[in-house]
Amino acid sequence: MGRGRRRLAAAVVLALSAGLLTGCGDDSGVPVVTWYINPDNGGQSRLAERCAAAAGGTYRVDVQVLPNDASQQREQLVRRLAAKDSSIDVMSLDPPFVAEFANAGFLRPFDPADTATLTGDVLRGPLQTAYWKDQLVAAPFWANTQLLWYRKSVARAAGVDPTATGFTWDAMIRAAESQRKVIGVQANRYEGYMVWINALVASAGGEILGDVEAGKDASPEIAGPAGDDAARIIGDLARSPAAPPAMSTMGEEEARSAFQSPSGGFMVNWPYVYSAAKESVASGGIGQDVLDDIGWARYPRVAAGTPSKPPLGGINLTVGAFSEHPEQALDLVRCATSLPNTIAYMLDAGNPAARGAAYDDPGVRQAYPMASVIRQSINDAGPRPITPYYNDVSTSVQITWHPATGVTAPATPEESAAFMSDVLQGRRLL
Structure with missing residues (x-):
């Protein structure tokens, strides 16, 4: 859920252009991190480029666009992960599906050392969706509310x-x-x-x-x-x-x-x-x-x-349990969910940030005159059943x-x- 009203045409263009991020068929030996995303206006692809550049060329990012519908996104990922697909490194996952994926062993839990980095200043609503059985299994990326x-x-x-x-x-x-x-x-x-x-x-x-x-x-x-x-x-x-x-x-x-x-x-x-x-x-x-x-x-x-x-919507970032590049995937998650990048993504893609400090940014407040109401609503939101x-x-x-x-x-x-x-x-x- 969340915005949900993205243009399919834009998603198709992104899917076709994903190779520009990876140099498809790359023979350089540089690890390629595959990020499965929900359709947006291209913001996640541009963020992937920035994070790969910030990593100094130690990995590349291949963006794969999932269907528009959240249930279809879930179905496609479940089928691949049930087959232990090692090509799924990072997923943009709808929060209601986090518990299901974690319970099935499809997600790689984050180490306690990463908890402060991935959850610092995250608003209370989305933070509730990031844990399963007291383990941090998802990093709130962007959140949403009505x-x-x-x-x-x-x-x-x-x-x-x-x-x-x-x-x-x-x-x-x-x-x-x-x-x-x-x-x-x-x-x-x-x-x-x-x-x-x-x-x-x-x-x-x-x-x-x-x-x-x-x-x-x-x-x-x-x-x-x-x-x-x-x-x-x-x-x-x-x-x-x-x-x-x-x-x-x-x-x-x-x-x-x-x-x-x-x-x-x-x-x-x-x-x-x-x-x-x-x-x-x-x-x-x-x-x-x-x-x-x-x-x-x-x-x-x-x-x-x-x-x-x-209501609470949005997207959490998760690392696939069968990823062959878990360290690079973690680096991408850290980068994408950092405060500067969540602000940049909010301004680029129009999806509200999960971190509270983002709403103090002058650019965000100019673009969203209702920023304070959005922040408070996300913080006080009631998640759908976490099961x-x-x-x-x-x-x-x-x-x-x-x-x-x-x-x-x-x-x-x-x-x-x-x-x-x-x-x-x-x-x-x-």
């Missing part, structure tokens, strides 16, 4: 302040209804929907899965007060006039389109939407008045007296909570818990 985006004119007309400490989902739904506007969300049956559900459950003080280290014997906790709160909010919005058309097929880009339209009022989405709106102005897709009308705030609360737990069975957990939730118009409390959380337990115990197949 903000509440709102049209200033709509909030003003509705008499609400989305930046107020106690602003809730219920208040937002009422405000949108009063102005006959819609709320952009991600409610298609995909990982983005799981992100929303998890954020609501966590913001209500609960969790989807408890006792995660018990593996398949972990306890589904979604059936309870927090799950009921999440179901009520989702169902209320889906059956409300504030629901956008085709809400149950809506992803990040569909939510952005609805928000930028004349009917847009509010939206929860990743920070990339702000730069995307500026690009839309430049291309003539929307007017400057729309961009000027966009405000931002922390993710809305479930209960006015309880701080929200915003080796995450794919089963996520898919179970997506199946039982879709479509959003059918979500009710307590029926949906109870069905979800029973279904998830059956899947984990092998009594049902996905």
Whole structure:
């Protein structure tokens, strides 16, 4: 997850040009470190060039681009690592998959001596995703979170302040209804929907899965007060006039389109939407008045007296367990996750840094006027369940909570818990 809305064409170009980093068919004897990345705008490839140059030519980097979809990225890597593929040196891994890969023995743990270097000043949210069984198995590279985006004119007309400490989902739904506007969300049956559900459950003080280290014997906790709160909010919005058309097929880009339209009022989405709106102005897709009308705030609360737990996305860097170049791979990870390079990558690729100090950089603050809100939201974010069975957990939730118009409390959380337990115990197949 995270930005997720990258152009496939750019990814293809990167894949075809990866040989420029390595000099494909290199016969010089210099080790070639292969870095499997999620698609971006070329920022990781440019970072790979800088790190290889900084290493003084002691290794080269070959960048291999994975599919756009996070689940497809996971599937491709799992197949290779199950076959003990030694060509996988470094991976850009979606945080929810770290526990699965580590538990299967696919990741090379970092030595305690590297812990301070790889985790220093890393914000609390992404740091939670970097460990498995008390071992550091991943280095947070970039992190992500969702903000509440709102049209200033709509909030003003509705008499609400989305930046107020106690602003809730219920208040937002009422405000949108009063102005006959819609709320952009991600409610298609995909990982983005799981992100929303998890954020609501966590913001209500609960969790989807408890006792995660018990593996398949972990306890589904979604059936309870927090799950009921999440179901009520989702169902209320889906059956409300504030629901956008085709809400149950809506992803990040569909939510952005609805928000930028004349009917847009509010939206929860990743920070990339702000730069995307500026690009839309430049291309003539929307007017400057729309961009000027966009405000931002922390993710809305479930209960006015309880701080929200915003979604957490991003990418962690990991070293493959079967790598033939572990020292060079570690050097690349150290280089890529250093503070100067995470700042450079944030400005280049538009993906928020995992290190808190990056948000004090003048260039970052100029490019991201909401930098302080992003940093605090990432720090306070609620990760999705950290379990080796995450794919089963996520898919179970997506199946039982879709479509959003059918979500009710307590029926949906109870069905979800029973279904998830059956899947984990092998009594049902996905």
